Amino acid sequence: MIFTTLxxxxxxxxxxxxxxxxxxxxxxxxxxxxxxLRDSLEKGMIATFFSITGLLVSRWISSGHFxxxxxxxxxxxxxxxxSIIHMISKMGNHKNDLSTITAPSTIxxxxxxxxxxxxxxxxxxxxxxxxxxxxxxxxVSMMLLSYAALLCGSLLSVALLVIxxxxxxxxxxxxxxxxxxxxxxxxxxxxxxxxxxxKNTSFLSFRNYYKYQLTQRLDYxxxxxxxxxxxxxxxxxxxxxxxxxxxxxxxxxxxxxxTWAFITWTIFAIYLHTRxxxxxxxxxxxxxxxxxxxxxxxxxFLIIWxxxxxxxxxxxxxxxxxxxxxxxx
Amino acid sequence: MSSxxxxxxxxxxxLSRQVLKASFSSLCSISNARILLGSRPTAHRVVGFKPRAxxxxxxxxxxxxxxxxxxSRNNNKKIILFGSTPPPLSEERGGSAGxxxxxxxxxxxxxxxxxxxxxxxxxxxxxxxxxxxEMFTIAALMALGTVIDQGEAPDYYFQKYPExxxxxxxVTWRWVLALGFDHMFTSPVFLGMxxxxxxxLMACTYTTQIPLxxxxxxxxxxxxxETIRKQDFADSLPQASIQDLGIILMGAGYEIFLKGxxxxxxxxxAGRFAPIGVHLAMLLIxxxxxxxxxxxxxxSVTVPQGxxxxxxxxxxxxxxxxxxxxEFDTEVHVNRFYMDYYDSGEVSQxxxxxxxxxxxxxxxxxxxxxxxxxxxxxxxxxxxxxxxxSALQITKNGEGPxxxxxxxxxxxxxxxxxxxxxxxxxxxxxxxxxxxxxxxxLQSIVLYDQEGKFxxxxxxxxxLPIDIDGTRIVIEDAIGSSGLDLKTDxxxxxxxxxxxxLMLTTCISYFSHSQIWALQDGTTVIIGxxxxxxxxxxxxxxxxxxxxxxxxxTIDKNFNG
Numbered sequence: 001m002i003f004t005t006l007x008x009x010x011x012x013x014x015x016x017x018x019x020x021x022x023x024x025x026x027x028x029x030x031x032x033x034x035x036x037l038r039d040s041l042e043k044g045m046i047a048t049f050f051s052i053t054g055l056l057v058s059r060w061i062s063s064g065h066f067x068x069x070x071x072x073x074x075x076x077x078x079x080x081x082x083s084i085i086h087m088i089s090k091m092g093n094h095k096n097d098l099s100t101i102t103a104p105s106t107i108x109x110x111x112x113x114x115x116x117x118x119x120x121x122x123x124x125x126x127x128x129x130x131x132x133x134x135x136x137x138x139x140v141s142m143m144l145l146s147y148a149a150l151l152c153g154s155l156l157s158v159a160l161l162v163i164x165x166x167x168x169x170x171x172x173x174x175x176x177x178x179x180x181x182x183x184x185x186x187x188x189x190x191x192x193x194x195x196x197x198x199k200n201t202s203f204l205s206f207r208n209y210y211k212y213q214l215t216q217r218l219d220y221x222x223x224x225x226x227x228x229x230x231x232x233x234x235x236x237x238x239x240x241x242x243x244x245x246x247x248x249x250x251x252x253x254x255x256x257x258x259t260w261a262f263i264t265w266t267i268f269a270i271y272l273h274t275r276x277x278x279x280x281x282x283x284x285x286x287x288x289x290x291x292x293x294x295x296x297x298x299x300x301f302l303i304i305w306x307x308x309x310x311x312x313x314x315x316x317x318x319x320x321x322x323x324x325x326x327x328x329x
Numbered sequence: 330m331s332s333x334x335x336x337x338x339x340x341x342x343x344l345s346r347q348v349l350k351a352s353f354s355s356l357c358s359i360s361n362a363r364i365l366l367g368s369r370p371t372a373h374r375v376v377g378f379k380p381r382a383x384x385x386x387x388x389x390x391x392x393x394x395x396x397x398x399x400x401s402r403n404n405n406k407k408i409i410l411f412g413s414t415p416p417p418l419s420e421e422r423g424g425s426a427g428x429x430x431x432x433x434x435x436x437x438x439x440x441x442x443x444x445x446x447x448x449x450x451x452x453x454x455x456x457x458x459x460x461x462x463e464m465f466t467i468a469a470l471m472a473l474g475t476v477i478d479q480g481e482a483p484d485y486y487f488q489k490y491p492e493x494x495x496x497x498x499x500v501t502w503r504w505v506l507a508l509g510f511d512h513m514f515t516s517p518v519f520l521g522m523x524x525x526x527x528x529x530l531m532a533c534t535y536t537t538q539i540p541l542x543x544x545x546x547x548x549x550x551x552x553x554x555e556t557i558r559k560q561d562f563a564d565s566l567p568q569a570s571i572q573d574l575g576i577i578l579m580g581a582g583y584e585i586f587l588k589g590x591x592x593x594x595x596x597x598x599a600g601r602f603a604p605i606g607v608h609l610a611m612l613l614i615x616x617x618x619x620x621x622x623x624x625x626x627x628x629s630v631t632v633p634q635g636x637x638x639x640x641x642x643x644x645x646x647x648x649x650x651x652x653x654x655x656e657f658d659t660e661v662h663v664n665r666f667y668m669d670y671y672d673s674g675e676v677s678q679x680x681x682x683x684x685x686x687x688x689x690x691x692x693x694x695x696x697x698x699x700x701x702x703x704x705x706x707x708x709x710x711x712x713x714x715x716x717x718x719s720a721l722q723i724t725k726n727g728e729g730p731x732x733x734x735x736x737x738x739x740x741x742x743x744x745x746x747x748x749x750x751x752x753x754x755x756x757x758x759x760x761x762x763x764x765x766x767x768x769x770x771l772q773s774i775v776l777y778d779q780e781g782k783f784x785x786x787x788x789x790x791x792x793l794p795i796d797i798d799g800t801r802i803v804i805e806d807a808i809g810s811s812g813l814d815l816k817t818d819x820x821x822x823x824x825x826x827x828x829x830x831l832m833l834t835t836c837i838s839y840f841s842h843s844q845i846w847a848l849q850d851g852t853t854v855i856i857g858x859x860x861x862x863x864x865x866x867x868x869x870x871x872x873x874x875x876x877x878x879x880x881x882x883t884i885d886k887n888f889n890g
Contacts, residue, residue: 126671129678129700220865227839227862234835238828247701249627249712249814251824252618254514256475266468270461311475 003062007055011114014051017044018107025103042090045099048106049083056080065127068140071312075113077141081148082106085225097218098225101155105148135243142236143261147308149229150268150300156222157297160215164291219290222297223275230268237261256314260307267300454532463526470522474513477505486511527615534608545601550591551846551857560846560857562868568881571849574856577877578845581870590849600842600862606834613827621820623648633719633810637662637686640709643815654817656707659693660686666716666811668771676770679713681811708817715812718747718768721789722806725751730805735768745769753779753800764797771807843867852881 021044024037056076059067067073086102240258245251252258274293453459478485486502495501509516551557558565566574571592575585583594628643641657664682671677678699685693685706696704704711718735725731739746752763764784765777776784776795784797789807796802841862848855856875860867 126673126675126677129676132678133701135701217865224863224866231835231839235832238832241828242825245821246703247712249703249710249714249816250818251821254474254479259471259475263468263471266464266471270464270468273457273461273464276457 003058006058007062010051010055010058014048014055015107015110015114017048017051018103018110020044021048021103022107025100041099041103045083045086045090045103045106049080049087052076052080052083052110065132066137066140068136068144069127069131072113074140074144075109077144078148079106079109079113081145082109082152084145085148085152097156097159097214098152098221101152101159105151105155130247133243133247135239135246139236139239139243142232142239146229146232146236147304149225149232150264150304153222153224153226153229154297154301154304156218156225157294158301160218160222160290160294161298163211163215163218164287215287215290219294222294226268226271226297226300230265230272233261233265233268237265257307257311260303260311264300264303264307267296267303271296271300451532451536454529455536456529457533460526460529460533463522463529467519467522467526470513470519473510474519477510477513479514480512483511523615527612530608530612534605538605538608542601542605545598545842550586550588550593552591552848554848554850554855557846557848557855557857561859561864562871563855563857564871564875565856566854566875566878568852569854569878570881571847571854573878574847574854574875577874581874583843583845592845592847592849594845594847595843597840597842597860599837600840603834603837603840606830607838610827610830610834613830614824617820617823617825617827619820620650620823621818624650624652624820625816625818626651626653628815629714629813630815631715631717631810631812632661632663634663634666634808639688640815644817650819654708656709658688659706659709660688661711661813662686663811663813664695666809668716668809670772674772679716679811681713681813683711708819710816710818712814712816713811714814717810717812718745718771718807719810720808721749721766721768721774721804722808723751724803724805726801732808733766738767751800751802753798764800764802768807771809774804774807776802841867845871854878 021041024041024044028037056067056073059073063069068077082102082105086099086106089098089102237258240261241251244253244258271293274289274296478489483502483506486505490496490500490502490505492501492503505511508518510518513519557563571587571590575587575592575594578592578594579585581596583596586593625647626644627647628640628645630638630643632638637660639657640659640661641653644653644657646653662684664684666679666681668676669678669680680697680699682695682697683704684695685704687693694704694706698704698711698713700713703713717737720732720734722730722732733749733751735747735749737745738748746767746769748765748767750763750765752761762779764779765781767775767777771789773786773788775786776797778784778797785795787793787795787804789804792803792805794801794803839862841860843858843860843863845856845858847857856871858867858871
């Protein structure tokens, strides 16, 4: 009983904090930069992380097994992974734009998990015989970490695509500003100052320069984050294969979920291969190549969702936990 | 010794790093030792292969703007790209050229033609866009394999993809069946793509990756300030000494080579090697998978508690390489089958107590298996996968016990239903009446009377009698049957080795191989660097390290590096 209350409280705390973080982000974006608010953003993300982790731990204690047995728990774990990635990216102290991806992603997954769609799943489910293994912890947590990382990375690529194509469509459009601004928390002040000075003359070239830098950075960080996620995905799939050899009698069954995980793996392998000849010096070639890889990453973004959600919703195959008690091969 | 020659830095770095940390003043002697250690392999190679060309290139590098001959320019460029020592590429080229010039005299032109064709095929296969295309195709085929229901009877496809109303305007059952998409993952199209991908992997590893590593393993100094400035990252530090830079880089985990005014440092060489490992691991997994498909046995059996079977009787060969082993003459006895339940009544685990006997009746092994914990004996693995209701043991009016066989009425995944019937009165009369008993699991039996009305529920463990139409029935026991899957799979060790290698090499592939060159030019140190993956992190790191390099306040005119 106490755990149920605790879970309730922690869910609400994490959701409120992340909402506040998002609101502050929006305020900074739309109104003006306030230095004090930026620190509170970081603290807010850390507090969110701890309350989500606390939620998972309390579920673990109350149910007696690792809290990754149904969609609700995996969504909570996904938002936890997003906040982990957020904190890691902040720890490195590099200027990357991951926080603009991780914070909204956290609120979306957390919001979806706690929304009405999945109410019947909130109760911690019993563990079916096939799931009672130490591999559960390794396999599922690795898969979700990789989903989180790959989603972040491919969203950066999507952002890159959007920005590049916007440039071609309406470079003078005022709305463009709002699109770029979120990625510029650091530079926006500087840009504002410059804008007043170079109002008419070199304003455009400045914007182009920053846009070039920004796309470079997006490209680079999406590559790094996707490589990390790809590593996790490999480990996750292989752990799953070893587990399947223990539980189902074969290390590969061409089960829909397995197959889609392999498709995801292949797509991101393609992404990594499109990057191998990036050492081309010319700018146009390079941007063309980064566009190509960004396109592949955006395909990957859709495929992760099919793999993670689509197959679960269809409820086909061996991975459809929730309604069945014994695996039937 | 040869490994030491190839990679002297690895063998000696821990020692020298310690010494360095211990005393700053000993740097000179250590850098001398470095030079000795480092220069030995160079000297070895240079003398061995191409002393003149390499000396030329050194001179040319020192004077990049000098208008040397065009040919030596080219040479120069290549060497800057690949490293200053003569690359083995040229050695190979020379060797193969020798072969091709030597062979025709002996064996005629067909050999040359074959060799050329082989090279052409290699070049085509190692083409990156082709490999990407293959991966895309495989991904698409797999996606298709999950969209089209697999392994159904032809009738199913006739109905689902009728010719009158094709899906997307052209997909009919003819397409599906002709291409074998009803069993996608064993269809010739899919397997052919996998084989093509494997060929591409091999070709790419052979023609692209291995030469790259040969080049990367060769550490090299750059003696021209211009070339250093052309690197991805370039900076210059006024009033600094190259030794200070060396110490700071060493503190950051770089391997350092110092020779006179030039410095070469690198870190994360494994990141260069790892992609080869990834490709080899993929090939290993594919080979293991092929062995699994060709040489395994599978079998599946439902055994009532207390009965036994011989392994060889249930095993079916899977492929052409499936040869039975002597362990197939083992007898499996199911001692007991039982389930554990949660408080809510749902099954928490299935257990089967299994004994293995040799044919002469000796017990070889005994184990209680469950889902996730199979029995392994001599290459045979026995899995707990299914269950059934074999028989119900009852006493009727104190007589018995009788065993009533349970019939499966509904087997829909886990929603199973078993039933049996106990005739009452005259069993030979045309309309037999009796008591029906239904069960969803081994825990509770639902009884219905002669009219089909609900009579009651009894648990086998309670031994509580129930009176139906004057008949007193006691349910003594519920005998389950255990669904076991058996297999032998010779590919598993290979596949697991591939898994291990793949995990390791993918992790290592995340790290990037960074190289730094520096040149002492008067009191200024010119620094250039490049890395293959983490460019921005590398830039940040080097900037941070360069900030740590102490500035020489008093300019020493006699300073000489």
